Amino acid sequence: MTRLPAGPFEHEADTPADPAADAGWAAQARQELAHADARLCRRFEQGDNIERLLALRARCADQLIGQAWQRCLPADAGLALFAVGGYGRGELFPRSDIDLLVLGEPAVQQAHEPALARLFALLWDAGLPASHAVRSAAQCAQAAADQTVLTALIEARPLCADEAAVQGLARAVSPTLIWPARDYFLAKREELLQRHQRFGDTADNLEPDIKDGPGGLRDLNTLGWMALRTFGVGNIDALAGLGHLGLDEAAALKRERLVLARLRFGLHLVAQRAEERLRFDYQKALAERMGYADDAESLGVEKMMQGFYRSAAVIRRISDRLLQRFEEQFDGEAVPEPVGDGFSLRRGYLSADDPLWPHGDVRRLFALFACWARTPEVRGLHSLTARGLAEMLDEIPAYTEVGEAVRGQFIALLRGPRAVDTLARMARLGVLGQWIPAFAQVSGRMQFDLFHVYTVDQHTLMVLRNIGIFASARADERFSIAHEVWPRLRKPELLLLAGLFHDIAKGRGGDHSELGAVDAREFCSAHGLSTADTTLVAWLVEQHLRMSVTAQKQDITDPEVIQRFAALVGTRERLDYLYLLTCADIAGTSPKLWNAWKDRLLADLYFATRRALQEGAEFALPEAERVQEARDNVRMQMRLLGHDDGVIERQFAAMPDESFVRFRPEQLVWQASSLMDVRKGGTLAKVRRIAPESDALEVFVHSPDRDGLFAAIVMTLDRAGYGIHRARVLDGPDATIFDTFEVTPAGSFADGDAARLEALLRKALAGNIQILRPARRVMPRQLKHFRFAPRIEFIDGADHGRTVLNLVAPDRPGLLADVAHVLRDQRLRVQDARIATFGERAEDQFRLTDRHDQPLTESSRQALRIALLACLEPEKTPGDPR
Template identity: 60%
Template structure:
């Protein structure tokens, strides 16, 4: 149809001009209004083409379209007002009109109602919200007034009910996003601090105070001029991001997914579209930091406005004095002085001290929060502050709830002013999958984990941290180390080294002694030491423990570093901490404490360690009715290296698994690393034959288990003695230990299927490419080859690697699997089939086979 073709072409040309205007930096509000105006014109033309001029119908734009803000692919929401008889009479004509608009490429949503039906429909608060934005397209003044009367608060949703319903809706919506805007793929429209929060303030202002926009709140004393200007600035920033996201996605996309981040960053920073794939991560990080900071400011102002709307409904309440300077009003902390802080910036720290002392308070009063925001420019950084102010800040760290106080200071913008380096990392994300939070939010998560160590109720995630905490000489030193450990991210260079310099200056500036300053500086500089040692090295090797203990040097450093490491890993991602990592760090701390107690000049000999382990295991076995003779018989079936590298409880578990079995039997045992933990330990004992390690790895992969660590030892009499630490790939997976044991036993007793399962690569991994790196080195003993693999993670990777190792005739003696977001860093201890290290020819053949397997899978 010619009309549809004309409309489609005209709208397409108009959208193209808007896209050019966007790229040229035109004001976002002009772009939004221009698209709404263009659509208005074609909607009216379609109406005129299909609806008789004397038809008793009225047409309104509602929702975002009614607000006059139309993004490139937003829905076109229409409301037709008509009496029941007119609806029936013109139903076909309305259908033709809507079909025209759809065929023209406009995503139209519509409702046809009488005024009475509008009232009934508006009992749904979502419908009412859309109707509050109603804008007449073809309606007279009487119809506009009639619609407003139909949804008046005397008919549906009085102000107080509307306010509470929309606040509950906001809280529920925020909860869907984890109550944070700092997600790697945030929702610009619906997420915390997004455009919906700004719109929510408009709706509440309309219903509670009867005004049509936030600007009108200024005259009512409900919103400051500066607050309104700030809110509008951030709304425009968010709107520009959303407009650009629609353009690069080519559809109504509200979630800023990895698929679009590089292309949008390229567009916003005027990089040629053909080069979008090559945009440096720093441009993505800059764009995302802009979003996170805008969302944070919107949330801050929204919190204040919600409280003011609540006061309009419930009344201001009576001021209850707390002291001469502060009081409580409706449960909120309020400064009693109308001109607080009145140029005395020390009163800001007094505010946070009072807030910490009165934990029953609901929060900070909106007027005091506004006064605080307006005084931030007068707050000096710690470098320019007086000694008295620095003492006040240090007192907050030593106060009753220091971490909660730091969170409040960060949320209200105070911490970024006091420590400018913290402001630099506020909203800073890293374009990878390991760091799922912005640097500032990760830092606060680390501090919250540290606070949990001091809680009267132990955090079940950490088996030992609660017992270590009381041993700290000065807990505030750990808080300072946590605050500074990542503060130099994004500056270039080693963030640990740069952060350690900042930490030393901060400690010296706040009057800490040299011993305390040196401890904090060392913790920041070496905060990754324990994590990398535990996850990448064999901590059952006495030489590894000795080197680590030498670096740590004393037990005080060890305890502080242990707690900082636990808090850091657990604060990086909700999925990263698990019982296996808890056990690793606990074992490393225990082994290091023993080494320090013995003295670093007295390393434990292997024979002594084996003898001690056998004696401890013998004692534990006696509790199971195993006498010395039976214990010796069981020990004879266990490799000596198990006593050297394994824990006593692990040796006992394995020995009991061998009890009542013969040398040729296949034995499979599975247990949880801790009560209720998802992390499992799998023990396999079987007569040796080619391909067993590959068969076990592939079977575990098919069972949905991800291997974190594997140790493959040669047992006496031509047997294997393998131990695997595994986690479910899906945390929601229900694990039946007996079922895992039966499946593995069945595979090992039959002919193992060497083929790994095929799986599609998850969407989010496709946007991150880690070039494969393969290295071969001779082990310290000279008996094995150490094979290191760094590459992009994907499901089934280890199973495919094990399959390649089998095809190459290579034996695996040990494997350590470390995954950091999209990056895998695996280390294997290998030998040829005859037990010797791999020669250059074998190394080259293995390298080529692995690269072919990895590259082939990445191409799928």
């Protein structure tokens, strides 16, 4: 590559535009840029210093832009060229935009407008995606009224500019004229907070943003801009010399910045565009490119992501302290307001009175958290106190290395006020991981799937937050009975401990529930809990998935299922704790995972199990008595609605006995009342909301039975944009069906309008259902990265002459509709269905018979297996399965 002279660029004589010559130069420049990028890529893969690579790429761009400027503008044009934004800092990532400012008076701008147009076209042709602004110094000052424009300008770096132009731009954006340092700080801090809120105020997302997300590179840039505007220093490191940043803090920020910069550089190479999000599309390829390998405990991609999450956490901790120091720089130190135990409030921040606190004493550390918990007006931790804590962090002993008195302090925190907030603070500040080393191992640990939206430690904090909602004793519409169960807990801190340890053994290999139970038992014993309390916490950790699995994968209207679960639970106390832990766990896994349907499902299992525990297995009612009991309950409710016994009995006669076992009384009242509107031989479709504030709907279809009816209903629901969570298919008297579905909107076109969905179902079922076909849908990009071979299993003889089909397959839009279509084509009848989806994994169960209501023969099962595989893996099957 041709080297330009150092310093301001030397201009050649102005020459008129020559398209052919420009095209030749652009082609050569593009080739030189490609060669330079290839060299930088090789050096990146060899582990070269990332700051050097960023600077070299910026220097390469400088050279080419300088050459283009010389080709297009005369030396005496009266214009100056600056690099601004990230490029102005002298760093350039492989696919980042190049921001330029042309500075000159309006008349000069107008005179050279054709030359500038030629310049920017030439840069784009050369492969340099330049964004540009052409302004005078006065116009810069006017535009800088927008602090985002000012931010770009204060980092301006001259490319082709004399000293007068440099000084003129500096004067135009001087803090004495526009955006004084304090105003700028407040604006940038508010911008930072709003940006964090867009990402849910957490970096622990499945596809985090390296640049703009919380704890990302933009946070570091923001601190640098504040330092530049406030103190005139060009980088954060310089704040250490001014006493605003400790040497250890400066070193930590630099270390984590290199981690994030290297990830971003590699991401641009893998994505081959300016991608800032660590999307599933690129995570595995990037991990491989950066040398992360799979092992028995973790995937390489999980190791890479854990490194990112930990770096982001460190950046957030230190930036919080630095933002507070900027605030103190402008507002000064406040008079301390003592709050006891050697602590005071300074402008709302909790501060240790002793400047040398905590003297390496963990007891003083726990005293801080105790004071914080009982002082609700605290805004946060004072920066100097937070720094003292951070300096002691590596010296905090594990709970196994201290005496009984110190461990007692920790248990006192769990039993004290705002215990959930205390645990969250200890986790965020790194204390919890030191006290419980196993928690440090799952800090920032992600699971490469779509089910677990957060890292393990962040998920744990979400679970604890949900437990805190239960503890408030206020009714929450998301958890219908939790506020009733919570007051029954003998020792609420035991539930907190179970929540803290339930996933703590993930990533070690083996069953994390069993391994976590061992950890929990050791912890509880060391902290002096009684044998009974220790056993309860360990049991909750070991069984924390059991209630969820039972509710979602088994028929909880089956007395045998309830009796088995009741036998496992054993006592009402264990049931109360396990129910609350299960609710908190599911709701803390993903914002989309908890819904009114799951709330009701778990509540039903809770009440059924509680009753079984009260009555005992030997008192379980025979099915005939259970049916009669349910009929009496429904009859009483229908009388209250004004129906006489004659009408009620006619409705009961049209309903299958099994429905009185499978459905709750209020569902049966709704169904019986709905049947009054249907003529004999007609089709009824009714839809209602499961809960007033929920988008979950219950769909009831009553119709003369005919082959393919189940598939028709499922395909209609799918085309309407609804996902099916549960299906109950019953045969009624006189060859009718009683099908019930619980659905939630799964597509943007599903509006939750019950009346509209009813109309769609009636129209579809009134026509020729055999011509209905599943909708063709585009596979969401996230699901493409989690493909696995489907598993098909048949079980005979276990369900009253029906064949049970267990299907585990990669989820995708319209999956159930496609499966139902296959079942129809195989001329099979669906007697019942249980639908469960766990992130990218669908686990469905169907109870099937042939057209004569007999179990499937071996040949029928084999044909069904082949057809299902053709549907689920069409790329492996020759021809069109349909």
